[in-house]
Amino acid sequence: MSERFSFTLLANDGAARRGRLSTPHGLVETPAFMPVGTQATVKAMLPEHVRETGADVVLGNVYHLMLRPGAERVDRLGGLHRFMNWPHTILTDSGGFQVMSLAALRKLDADGVTFKSHIDGSMHRLTPERSIEIQGLLGSDIQMQLDECVRLPASRDEIARGMRLSLDWAERSRTAFEGFGGPEAGRALFGIVQGGDDLALREESATALSAMPFEGYSIGGLAVGEPQQVMFDVTAATTAFLPTEKPRYLMGVGTPDDLVGSVARGVDMFDCVMPTRAGRHGVAYTRFGKLNLKNARHAEQIAPLDPEGPTEISRSYSRAYLHHLIRAGEMLGATLLTWNNIAYYQALMRRLRTAIEEGRFDDEAAVIREGWVRGDVVSS
Amino acid sequence: MSERFSFTLLANDGAARRGRLSTPHGLVETPAFMPVGTQATVKAMLPEHVRETGADVVLGNVYHLMLRPGAERVDRLGGLHRFMNWPHTILTDSGGFQVMSLAALRKLDADGVTFKSHIDGSMHRLTPERSIEIQGLLGSDIQMQLDECVRLPASRDEIARGMRLSLDWAERSRTAFEGFGGPEAGRALFGIVQGGDDLALREESATALSAMPFEGYSIGGLAVGEPQQVMFDVTAATTAFLPTEKPRYLMGVGTPDDLVGSVARGVDMFDCVMPTRAGRHGVAYTRFGKLNLKNARHAEQIAPLDPEGPTEISRSYSRAYLHHLIRAGEMLGATLLTWNNIAYYQALMRRLRTAIEEGRFDDEAAVIREGWVRGDVVSS
Ligand SMILES: [Zn+2]
Numbered sequence: 001m002s003e004r005f006s007f008t009l010l011a012n013d014g015a016a017r018r019g020r021l022s023t024p025h026g027l028v029e030t031p032a033f034m035p036v037g038t039q040a041t042v043k044a045m046l047p048e049h050v051r052e053t054g055a056d057v058v059l060g061n062v063y064h065l066m067l068r069p070g071a072e073r074v075d076r077l078g079g080l081h082r083f084m085n086w087p088h089t090i091l092t093d094s095g096g097f098q099v100m101s102l103a104a105l106r107k108l109d110a111d112g113v114t115f116k117s118h119i120d121g122s123m124h125r126l127t128p129e130r131s132i133e134i135q136g137l138l139g140s141d142i143q144m145q146l147d148e149c150v151r152l153p154a155s156r157d158e159i160a161r162g163m164r165l166s167l168d169w170a171e172r173s174r175t176a177f178e179g180f181g182g183p184e185a186g187r188a189l190f191g192i193v194q195g196g197d198d199l200a201l202r203e204e205s206a207t208a209l210s211a212m213p214f215e216g217y218s219i220g221g222l223a224v225g226e227p228q229q230v231m232f233d234v235t236a237a238t239t240a241f242l243p244t245e246k247p248r249y250l251m252g253v254g255t256p257d258d259l260v261g262s263v264a265r266g267v268d269m270f271d272c273v274m275p276t277r278a279g280r281h282g283v284a285y286t287r288f289g290k291l292n293l294k295n296a297r298h299a300e301q302i303a304p305l306d307p308e309g310p311t312e313i314s315r316s317y318s319r320a321y322l323h324h325l326i327r328a329g330e331m332l333g334a335t336l337l338t339w340n341n342i343a344y345y346q347a348l349m350r351r352l353r354t355a356i357e358e359g360r361f362d363d364e365a366a367v368i369r370e371g372w373v374r375g376d377v378v379s380s
Numbered sequence: 381m382s383e384r385f386s387f388t389l390l391a392n393d394g395a396a397r398r399g400r401l402s403t404p405h406g407l408v409e410t411p412a413f414m415p416v417g418t419q420a421t422v423k424a425m426l427p428e429h430v431r432e433t434g435a436d437v438v439l440g441n442v443y444h445l446m447l448r449p450g451a452e453r454v455d456r457l458g459g460l461h462r463f464m465n466w467p468h469t470i471l472t473d474s475g476g477f478q479v480m481s482l483a484a485l486r487k488l489d490a491d492g493v494t495f496k497s498h499i500d501g502s503m504h505r506l507t508p509e510r511s512i513e514i515q516g517l518l519g520s521d522i523q524m525q526l527d528e529c530v531r532l533p534a535s536r537d538e539i540a541r542g543m544r545l546s547l548d549w550a551e552r553s554r555t556a557f558e559g560f561g562g563p564e565a566g567r568a569l570f571g572i573v574q575g576g577d578d579l580a581l582r583e584e585s586a587t588a589l590s591a592m593p594f595e596g597y598s599i600g601g602l603a604v605g606e607p608q609q610v611m612f613d614v615t616a617a618t619t620a621f622l623p624t625e626k627p628r629y630l631m632g633v634g635t636p637d638d639l640v641g642s643v644a645r646g647v648d649m650f651d652c653v654m655p656t657r658a659g660r661h662g663v664a665y666t667r668f669g670k671l672n673l674k675n676a677r678h679a680e681q682i683a684p685l686d687p688e689g690p691t692e693i694s695r696s697y698s699r700a701y702l703h704h705l706i707r708a709g710e711m712l713g714a715t716l717l718t719w720n721n722i723a724y725y726q727a728l729m730r731r732l733r734t735a736i737e738e739g740r741f742d743d744e745a746a747v748i749r750e751g752w753v754r755g756d757v758v759s760s
């Protein structure tokens with residue numbers, strides 16, 4: 001519990017990186033995928049089972065947690081790790097993104113944002129300082145600066161304005177982080193690169209943030225509906241301007257294919273609700289691509305999701321049973337598919353890490369993509 | 381998988397009995413509580429975790445399973461044990477009770493009952509023979525005759541009519557069970573005692589069924605809203621007319637207090653949705669009685685449900701966290717409370733079994749009841 005945050009780059013293979021984070025709550029092997037635990041739980045999963053899939057870190061959402069149960073309450077209860085029985089690393093977002101996407105009303109000014117809770121209509125205020133204070137109360141190991149993610153499409157001026165406001169908030173966040181004792185607690189604060197799909201603005205943002213003493217850098221404002229190639233191009237252009245000795249986190253990404261392509265472009269960390277949300281909606285991620293278990297073709301398939309799947313769960317329940325559970329609206333269906341999906345994502349990241357270590361990332365990526373294209377093992 | 385059904389009475393303590401069932405899928409220590417797995421899943425739980433609580437047997441519902449996924453489909457998929465990953469004993473009901481309580485429309489005649497599915501409105505027919513056929517297709521170890529459970533209040537004549545129709549169906553069920561190879565497969569068929577709250581009718585029913593070659597006897601038509609003392613009186617009067625060498629199953633019962641009182645009156649087996657349903661609604665069963673985790677008084681309680689609770693789950697999650705999960709509508713709340721509740725019920729049955737073996741059932745029952753009366757350990 002006393003280790004200070006650090007990042008060690010262990011190997012390179014092209015732009016792909018194999019690294020290791022050390023945090024007050026343990027090691028995080030990178031490239032890493034972080035399951036999302038929005039309301040202090042990775043939905044439908046027990047924390048020990050999340051850990052068993054190989055996850056070293058989960059993400060908590062400031063927006064949700066500040067509204068319920070409240071940051072001060074979590075602090076009185078001993079912090080988020082203890083509250084949610086997750087003794088490993090926790091990363092938190094700043095709350096800004098979800099204020100813009102979920103709050104009933106919000107009003108942004110240069111100092112922060114005022115918004116109305118989607119739960120009970122109460123009014124709240126989030127500033128760079130308050131976001132850092134909340135993340136400190138939660139006890140987050142890896143914290144994010146508050147930023148403004150301008151909704152696309154937007155004019156270049158509007159994107160530039162949001163990016164420059166985010167730079168101002170980056171400085172204020174850093175000052176607050178130091179004021180609240182973040183460095184002494186061994187915690188990390190990441191600056192967030194903005195700039196939309198404008199490569200010059202991304203360069204300006206990345207360069208300015210690189211001059212500030214952040215422990216790592218996030219790439220924000222992507223995975224908001226743009227074509228995959230745009231995301232890849234912006235990511236590659238951004239990582240090129242970030243210091244090699246600091247970790248890079250691509251926020252809210254993505255599909256397995258997005259992950260492989262972004263690791264190839266120098267990203268170390270990812271989070272996405274996709275594996276958990278898909279699991280609750282009857283969709284399984286496998287070596288052979290996505291399977292929709294609601295589909296009638298699975299109704300009498302005695303085969304499991306994948307006889308060589310990444311967890312006992314993937315290997316021991318028939319597709320027919322999963323189909324039945326999903327159709328019948330049984331929670332166990334959501335649990336089993338979420339479990340498979342998180343395990344699949346973790347297995348994918350392990351595979352990428354090993355391939356980078358062994359200098360064969362491109363070959364491994366090709367083999368992985370081939371599996372997705374080849375499709376399902378079980379004839380329909 | 382080749383053991384024939386048998387029941388061994390190991391000890392008596394007053395009317396309370398300690399026994400052991402042997403079935404094609406293992407041993408069942410009695411008195412036993414059977415978690416309900418209506419749609420081929422004990423809601424919100426993995427089957428291996430149900431097993432870990434100490435459950436030797438779960439219950440499946442013919443009404444639900446015949447409608448979805450269908451008995452013939454389950455048979456093609458290798459039977460219910462394999463379908464739901466529960467390699468231990470399974471007991472099924474006959475479907476009759478739920479046809480009367482859940483089906484959109486139903487028409488009873490002397491031969492059987494025709495009803496409309498609550499899922500898709502399709503028409504179905506259940507007869508004593510078809511119910512046994514379905515239970516055989518599912519591969520149920522312990523099967524129930526189709527019976528008619530007359531809804532109270534009803535006239536004595538109406539109760540008598542339903543009881544006698546159930547006797548007729550008992551004979552037809554037995555014939556069907558033998559025709560479908562139940563005895564050769566080592567399975568059991570239980571006759572069901574009816575007769576409402578009329579002790580003379582209960583005696584007539586129990587006596588007539590005792591003369592038929594059933595492997596065990598169920599007490600039906602109770603736990604339908606009558607006062608606890610009526611249930612106890614009818615149960616005591618019924619078990620008095622049942623053969624001592626056969627197991628007795630009190631259907632749909634009940635609260636922990638119902639279980640203790642019914643074991644005292646000679647019952648060996650129970651099932652009830654209470655621990656699972658309560659878990660999904662934020663209620664925990666403990667040594668100290670029921671706790672409603674939705675209640676605001678738990679919002680900052682760092683104490684677990686019970687520091688000496690029957691499972692790691694009961695001991696390692698704070699009440700504050702459970703309160704949060706339930707308030708936030710998170711599935712994990714339902715899973716953790718269901719788990720605690722099933723584990724509590726199983727621990728209670730273990731405690732009763734040991735007490736009977738040691739000839740101190742009444743003392744143990746008194747200590748158990750004292751805990752419920754004393755109430756919560758954590759001050760509010
Ligand atoms: Zn995402």
Ligand SMILES: [Zn+2]
Pocket residue numbers: 603632633634651652653654
């Ligand atoms: Zn019940």
